[in-house]
Amino acid sequence: MSEGRSRGVAWLVCGRRSKWLVLLLWLVAIFALAPLAQKLSSAQDNDATSWLPGSAESTQVLGLSEDFRPETMPAVVIYARESGLTAADRAAIAEDAAELKGLSAHGIRGEEARGPLYNRPDDPRAALIYLPVTVDEEGWERLSKAVDDIRETVGSGGGGSGGLEVYVTGPAGTNADFAEVFEGIDSTLLLAALGVVVVALLITYRSPTLLLVPVVSAVASLLSAQAIVYLLARYADLTVNGQSAGILTVLVFGAGTDYALLLVARYREELRRHEDRHDAMALALHRAGPAVIASGATVCAGMLVLLVAEMNSTSGLGPVCAIGVLIAVLAMLTLFPALLVIVGRWFFWPVTPHYGSAEPTVRGLWARTGNRISHRPRAVWSVTAVILAALSFGILALRAEGISNTDAFTEEQESIKGQEVSARYFPAGSGDPLVIVANADRAEQVGRAVAATPGVVPQSIGVPPGTAREHEGRVLFEATMTAPADSAAAKDTVERVRDAAHAVPDADAKVGGGTAALLDAETASTRDNAVVLPLVLVVVLAILGLLLRAVIGPLVLIATVVLSYAAALGISALAFRYLFDYAGEDTAFPLFVFVFLVALGIDYNIFLSSRVREEARKQGTRRGALTALAATGAVITSAGLVLAGTFAALGTLPLVGFAEIGFAVALGVLLDTFVVRSVLVTALFLDIGPRMWWPHRLADENGSSARTP
Structure with a gap:
């Protein structure tokens, strides 16, 4: 697209008159959607079925038990x-x-x-x-x-x-x-994320006024996303629970602010080259817009892959997060640039980018870093890759086998203390029995089989009060286990009881209850890990290929992100075991961290590689890589700090599962920002050179020359 045409398209957002129309449309949207956003908590479904796989035996028992009792x-x-x-x-x-x-x-x-x-x-x-x-x-x-x-x-x-x-x-x-x-998770995370964003933007921009624009845009994004998610949950059966609602807040603030940082950095460059701020924004949108769109598309596509997951909580998280990122991209490419143009240059005070002033990134920290890497790029990327690979061996300490209720909180809870006291005097599974549904004419045989199973208290077999004795030829009864309901021993007992009950001919017995639900969730999560992870890689790789119009480059970039993920997981596993003394990780932990790190971590590679591609057309790949690092280094570093900080805000909740996800994603984002993107990827571009673009014509460049598009 020519620059003249790009200005014409961008004029719809930042024109002298159209900018006011954009602002008006967003004000109308926020006025209409904000009340709906406040209702999101009322639409959350935190019942067991919103988390469990729909086809699991424990889920079926939940449905069948409603015929016998509320x-x-x-x-x-x-x-x-x-x-x-x-x-x-x-x-x-x-x-x-x-x-x-x-x-x-x-x-x-x-x-x-x-x-x-x-x-x-x-x-x-x-x-x-x-x-x-x-x-x-x-x-x-x-x-x-x-x-x-x-x-x-x-x-x-x-x-x-x-x-x-x-x-x-x-x-x-x-x-x-x-x-x-x-309760109040949305407001807690909102305040924590907002605090992180304000501090990070103040450090980045060194302007108390400019930080208001991305904050306002991020809040508008969040309110709009929450309202749309609420409407889909209420009228389209979208599953939303406390987990997905909390992550939505963090993701919209983190990703939205990242996109704002990228755009404002390019806008500042253009303000030094163009006297008219409308022209500067038009060019900034033309240059940075495709990277923002590609980044948002990558995150959305990665999240939507979660729809193939068996776990309802995992599959529901996908569209919720995809909607949030989509709205964030829309706001940062419309509302945010319109606001920047409306407020003018003075809003950058006290560091105002005047027309004709020098570009500070030319001689900045990242320009000097690139020059050092350029002396021995192969040695730099080799050593960096070896170190990351060594850190990934910490995965051997990972214990993603589920978190028991006893270990789920970072602070002592009355129910957990009571569970421990109860286990000292009564069968540990007393408060959470197995629930068995079977054909009435085989109930006696099933009952005997269950009572004879090791791990079951024989005299506990019975129909609980308030339960119908029989319904349509089926009966329901309960059994108490000797082991704590959320322990590994109890899960083993469930498997034995299921084997015994299923072995009774013509009984059509099904075994559910709290422990059975935990077991089914672990089984489904294991399956989801095996299916979703490779699908996410394929989708992200395809988007990178379309963006860069190359094969070698996307393969290299995706390999660096996977290596970063492995290192982050390894360090996190060691920290959880030896620093925080957590008992283990949730079964879905590796999947969630993978999706967020691959989908979000690739953002920084997209920001850098798209700029390298732009510069390679003018000055060759190797020189273009150094220019791109110098130009994007500061903004990507700031974006990484913001995103890491917003995910770290999950640690404000007294839940081990949230704290672990927040820590691992924040760590992975920091690795991507300071090591993978700045060192590893830059060194690979310098070493591999124009072959990164194969089979695109940029791969044919000779030396430092490049064809103009």
């Missing part, structure tokens, strides 16, 4: 005194049980309460009360209120009267604690 989640009240429960303790427990049986608000099914059950008839040291809570479309919000009522009734939270320990635990208690963490 979907419930048991709350467990545990009382304990190491020296033994006193007569006063037992009287107080009996009084609590009577009060609990009278509760009915927020889905509490007090009339179906069981207990108190003592750990032994003589000289008991602990007692349990089971209280089912109905789970419906109100989800976690209603569950949290129910558990709050139960905790208020029994006065839980640790040491009660005279040292009696009282906790509310079980699946209802644990999920209520999770709900409390996720």
Whole structure:
């Protein structure tokens, strides 16, 4: 596209009159969408089915169990005194049980309460009360209120009267604690990400006024994205949960600010070359716009690959993030440049880019770095690659086998403490039983098979209160495991119970429950890792090929990002084990980190390589690589710091899974920014030279000369 034509296209965004139209359209959109964005939390589905694979046996049991009873989640009240429960303790427990049986608000099914059950008839040291809570479309919000009522009734939270320990635990208690963490997650992450962006932009621009433009544009992007996601969740069955909503906030702020940094850097260059700021922005959009679009397309395509995942939480994350990035690209290529042109040059104060002033990047840090690399590029990229490969061996310390509830929080929670106390006195799986559905005429045989399975408490087999005995020739019953419900031993028990139940002829038995759901999630995540990872690579490679119109270059660039991912994963695994003392990683952790690092990490290679390609037409690939590094070094470094900082904001949540993703992605982005892009990729361009563009005609350049397009 000629420069004259590019100005004509850009004039639709930054023309003397059209810039005001762009601003007006965005103001109307924000005014209409902002109220909808505030409703996103109400559209979140944090029930088990929003996370589990749809075809899993545990998911099927969830659906079948609704025929027998309302979907419930048991709350467990545990009382304990190491020296033994006193007569006063037992009287107080009996009084609590009577009060609990009278509760009915927020889905509490007090009339179906069981207990108190003592750990032994003589000289008991602990007692349990089971209280089912109905789970419906109100989800976690209603569950949290129910558990709050139960905790208020029994006065839980640790040491009660005279040292009696009282906790509310079980699946209802644990999920209520999770709900409390996720409550306000959007505002928490928004403030954290906003703080990171403001500080980074202030350091980058050294202008208290200029940073307002990208911040306003990023907020507009986020509100618009949240509103659209809300509408799709409400009317198009898009699955949105606390995880995807939280990552949406971080991703839109991080990626959107990255695109703003790239565009404003090019705009500053053009302001020094053009007196009219409208012309400068038109050329900046023409030069930087394709890289922003390619970057956004890469991220969107990588995210949409997640749709093939079996895990509902993973497949739902894909379109949510793709929508966020798409809106961020749109805002940064329309609203952001319109605002920059409207406010004028003075908004860059105190470092204003005047017409005719010298370009500071020509003699800057990255220009000097490129000159040093150019002396021995092969040695530089070889040593860098070896170091990154060595760091990747830390992957051997990775334990992506799932995180138990006990290890899921970075801060102590009442439900987790209660679970530990309960396991000291009762079968560890008491609060979260197995749920078995089978044909009624084979129920007795299935029950015997389950009771005989190692790891199951034989006398625990039974139909829970409030459950229909039979429905359309099917029966439902529960069984308690001896191991903690979220432990590896419990998952082994589930596999044994399934084998035993499935072996009963004509029983059509299905085994579900909380532990079965964890097992099915791990199985699905393993499958997703094997399928989604290579698909993401193929998609990203195809987009790079279209952008650069080459084969060698995209293969080299994708290899550098994969190497960076492996190094980041290796360092993270070592840090989690030996620095943070985390018990392990979620099964989906490698996949999430891979998608974000490959899709986002390739951004910086796109920014650099597209500039190299532009300069190679004028001065050859090797000289063009040095010019591109000098021109883009500062902005890409700033973008990397912003993106790393926004993902690190995930660590503000007291959840190990979020903290691990935030740490690994932030680390990987920093590796991409300071090592892969600035050192490794630049050295490869200098060493391989014009062959990077094969089979494009740029591969035929001779020496430092290049054909003009």
